[in-house]
Amino acid sequence: MGLGPRSPHKVGRRFPAGGKRGRGAKGSGRPLPGSKRQPWPPPDRRSEPPPDSHPHLSPEALGYFRRALSALKEAPETGEERDLMVHNIMKEVETQALALSTNRTGSEMLQELLGFSPLKPLCRVWAALRSNLRTVACHRCGVHVLQSALLQLPRLLGSAAEEEEEQEGEDGKDGPTETLEELVLGLAAEVCDDFLFYCGDTHGSFVVRTLLQVLGGTILESERARPRGFQSSEAQKAPARECKPADFEVPETFLNRLQDLTSSFLKDIAVFITDKISSFCLQVALQVLHHKLPEFCAYLCNAVIGYLSTRSSSVDGSPLLLFLRDQTSSRLLEQVLLVLEPPRLQSLFEEHLQGQLQTLAAHPIANFPLQRLLDAVTTPELLSPVFEELSPVLEAVLAQGHPGVVIALVGACRRVGACQAKVLQLLLEAFHCAEPSSRQVACVPLFATLMAYEVYYGLMEEEGAVPAEHQVEMAAARALGDVTVLGSLLLQHLLHFSTPGLVLRSLGALTGPQLLVLAQSPAGSHVLDAILTSPSVTRKQRRRVLQNLKGQYVALACSRHGSRVLDAIWSGAALGARKEIAAELGEQNQQLIRDPFGHHVARNVALTTFLKRREAWEQQQGAVAKRRRALNSILED
Numbered sequence: 001m002g003l004g005p006r007s008p009h010k011v012g013r014r015f016p017a018g019g020k021r022g023r024g025a026k027g028s029g030r031p032l033p034g035s036k037r038q039p040w041p042p043p044d045r046r047s048e049p050p051p052d053s054h055p056h057l058s059p060e061a062l063g064y065f066r067r068a069l070s071a072l073k074e075a076p077e078t079g080e081e082r083d084l085m086v087h088n089i090m091k092e093v094e095t096q097a098l099a100l101s102t103n104r105t106g107s108e109m110l111q112e113l114l115g116f117s118p119l120k121p122l123c124r125v126w127a128a129l130r131s132n133l134r135t136v137a138c139h140r141c142g143v144h145v146l147q148s149a150l151l152q153l154p155r156l157l158g159s160a161a162e163e164e165e166e167q168e169g170e171d172g173k174d175g176p177t178e179t180l181e182e183l184v185l186g187l188a189a190e191v192c193d194d195f196l197f198y199c200g201d202t203h204g205s206f207v208v209r210t211l212l213q214v215l216g217g218t219i220l221e222s223e224r225a226r227p228r229g230f231q232s233s234e235a236q237k238a239p240a241r242e243c244k245p246a247d248f249e250v251p252e253t254f255l256n257r258l259q260d261l262t263s264s265f266l267k268d269i270a271v272f273i274t275d276k277i278s279s280f281c282l283q284v285a286l287q288v289l290h291h292k293l294p295e296f297c298a299y300l301c302n303a304v305i306g307y308l309s310t311r312s313s314s315v316d317g318s319p320l321l322l323f324l325r326d327q328t329s330s331r332l333l334e335q336v337l338l339v340l341e342p343p344r345l346q347s348l349f350e351e352h353l354q355g356q357l358q359t360l361a362a363h364p365i366a367n368f369p370l371q372r373l374l375d376a377v378t379t380p381e382l383l384s385p386v387f388e389e390l391s392p393v394l395e396a397v398l399a400q401g402h403p404g405v406v407i408a409l410v411g412a413c414r415r416v417g418a419c420q421a422k423v424l425q426l427l428l429e430a431f432h433c434a435e436p437s438s439r440q441v442a443c444v445p446l447f448a449t450l451m452a453y454e455v456y457y458g459l460m461e462e463e464g465a466v467p468a469e470h471q472v473e474m475a476a477a478r479a480l481g482d483v484t485v486l487g488s489l490l491l492q493h494l495l496h497f498s499t500p501g502l503v504l505r506s507l508g509a510l511t512g513p514q515l516l517v518l519a520q521s522p523a524g525s526h527v528l529d530a531i532l533t534s535p536s537v538t539r540k541q542r543r544r545v546l547q548n549l550k551g552q553y554v555a556l557a558c559s560r561h562g563s564r565v566l567d568a569i570w571s572g573a574a575l576g577a578r579k580e581i582a583a584e585l586g587e588q589n590q591q592l593i594r595d596p597f598g599h600h601v602a603r604n605v606a607l608t609t610f611l612k613r614r615e616a617w618e619q620q621q622g623a624v625a626k627r628r629r630a631l632n633s634i635l636e637d
Contacts, residue, residue, distance in 0.1 A: 015398040015450045055099040057106050064092070065100065065109050072116055089113065090121030097128040098136070100145075107141035111148040119156045119180060122149065126183050133190055134204075143203040147210045154219060154248040156180060181251055188215060188257045195264040196271065199278040209284040215258040216288035217250035247291065255292065262289065262296050269307050276328045283335040290339040298344065301336050305348065308333075318352035321359075324366040334372040346382050349373070357389045367402045374408035383416045391422065395430035403450055403486045406430075410493045420497045427490075438470040444506035445514075447490050448524060449481035456481065472509075480510070480517040483524035495530040500537060507531070507545045515545075516552040516562070525561040532568050543577075553581055554588045557601040566601055575618070575625055582610045582617075 068089045075082045093100065093113060100106035114122060126149055129136050136142035157180065178186070191198050191208060198204040213219050265272055265282055272282040282300075289297035308329070311319045323329040340348065353360070353373070360366040377383050390397075390409055397405050410427070413419045428434035431446045432453040439453055446456055454461055457474060461467065494503045507527075510518070518524040531537055531545055546569060549556065556562035570581060582605050585592060589607055592598035602608070610617045 015401070015403060015452070055096070055102075057096065057099040057103040061096060061099070062103070062106060065089075065106065065113075068092075069109050069112055072113070083118075086116055086118065087121065090117055090125065094121070094124045094128050097125050098132050101129060101136050101142040102139050104141050107145050110145050114145070114148045114152055117152070122152060122156065123178060123180055123183055125149070127178060130183070130186065133187070134194075137198065137204045137207045138201050140203055143206050146207050150184075150207075150210045150214045151219065153180070153184070153214050153250075154246065157248065157250065181253065184211075184214065185253060185257055187211065188261065192257075192260055192264060195261070196268055196278070199272070199281040200275060202277055205277050205281055208281045212258065212261065212281070212285050212288050215250065215254045215261070216292045217248050217254065218288050218291045219246040219248075220284065220287055258288070258293065259296060261285070262293075262300060265300060266303055269303055273304060273307065273323075273329050273332055279328055279332050283332055286335050286339050294341075297339055298341060301340055301344070304332065304336055309352070317356055320352040321356060321366075324360060324369050325363055327365055330365050330369050334369045337369060337372045337376050340376065342379055342382070345373075345376055346379070349382060349386070354385060355389070357386065358393050361390060361393065361397045361402060361405045362400055367397075367405050371404050371408040374405070374412045377412040377416065380416055380418050383412055383418055387413070387419045387423070391426055394426050398430055398450070403490075407486050407489050407493070410490060414493045414496050417498065420499070424494065424497070424502065432467070436467060436469050439467070440502060441506050441509045442470055442475055444491065444503060444510065445475075445480055447494070447503075448483045448487040448518065448527070450484050450487045451481065475509070476511050476514075480514040483518060483521040483527075485523045488521075488523035488526050491527045492530040495527070495534045496536060498536055500534065501541075504531075504537065504541050504545060508548070510548060512548050512550070512552050515548050516555055519549070519556055519565045520559040520562040522561055525565050528565045529568060532572055550580070550584070553584045554591065554598075557585060557592055558595040558598040560597055563597040563601050567604055570605065575621055578605075578621055579618075581605065582607060586611050 433439040
């Protein structure tokens, strides 16, 4: 964001958008090319290599598995033929599991095949890899195979009990197979025996993190959002923003083993706090324990805080402040802040952080743990001193390129329901649109682009001069600037305040083309979502803002993000508003049908029926509105 010349801080073109910190690398999850031919006959098998070397996967074997995977994708989802195909393919996988796992292309195919595998074949493949656990877990390709196998547990644990009854009859034919529970516990035991090694290995740490989630029966959002191997059609359709920690039932033995691994962290707590790779494992453990074993999570958090608090004292306060400025330990402390219970968080703030928030907000690393502290605030008792300490420096924090701190503070005010009017006034002052009052109507473009008033409108004002009045004609003639992600988040928070009237008036002052740009923006489209979903926005206020989109519906429908906004508007629109939208869209019916996004909107609106059989369309829409009203009344009751 830019700073006007009246600011005591250095004048700039815009307030910086904020620093970023990279996260761990993700698996490729790329779709694999494949032949259309049937996968039989299998390739000739070669003699097994020495156990200490990586076996070679021949081109013939690679081609076979590629054809097998392609045929499996094209086969019907159920049926005896498919079951037989899966059984035969997995038998071949079992014989070459290690070679597939340590081959780049083979490992990617194996990950997809594991997604198709029933319980018993997967157990056999897992057992085939177990004797080479360290080799596979610490291999850049093999680690993803182990992760994929572990991530099949939510799908397969439910069928484990059903297949146990068939175990005895099949043992005589195929040989004994350990149960899925035994295999997971065996893997956990081996990892536990050499815990520090696996946690500290670049690849092995991924296995530890996934194992912790499986033992706790909680697959975290970061793991579910990473594409790896085959996904069901339902999983592919689910938008990433709907991903939440997925809980599933696990045996009591899993939770017991999770507690054992938790104890392993305590033995070498210094390593897990200071080592970059090992620290990730402890962060995942805290998240899992927070969901399933909160008392162990609190114990682990206290151990981390207790250890850091006994280190060498900082010249300006608690020893904890030194670690908040460290690239590795600050990440761990971010997670600690997010999982602490409110009373413990309050005491941590009072003992270690109070009086230091402005310094932390200005630091290039420590501002991130401060954001997590603000994200964790849920009580007025904690928000009040935090707000009092940060409120005088909001503009300075923005100028330093740390807008995330400001957005997190606004989010805390929204969540707690306190200090909302105060923080809005401070934002107006920081963006130089508080005085004169005519400038307040321009706050939405400024917030969305993270730019101060003078910079956004290109004004040159002398220092100490009286700020100019807002020029409506100038504002209407200027195209809306690029909407930033953090600017969009800021507006979404403000629209969920108890009284969002000022922001709604500013949105209502946007011209149709400006509102269209906002709706078509990947980040800005979520501001329109907030208008449609916020309980603080009345129907009348919503209609007043959205009426400026009249004349823009076709452009909305033909946009990737705008079409989604139009669908949301349509879902909540009354019959009269639907007629207006359909009539405007109907004038450009052919353009909509030819557009990759517009034809979906035309189908959703039933545009063909509207144009050819208006009465039938009105009856259909009336019935839909009636069902929606009935559903809303049930939900309200």
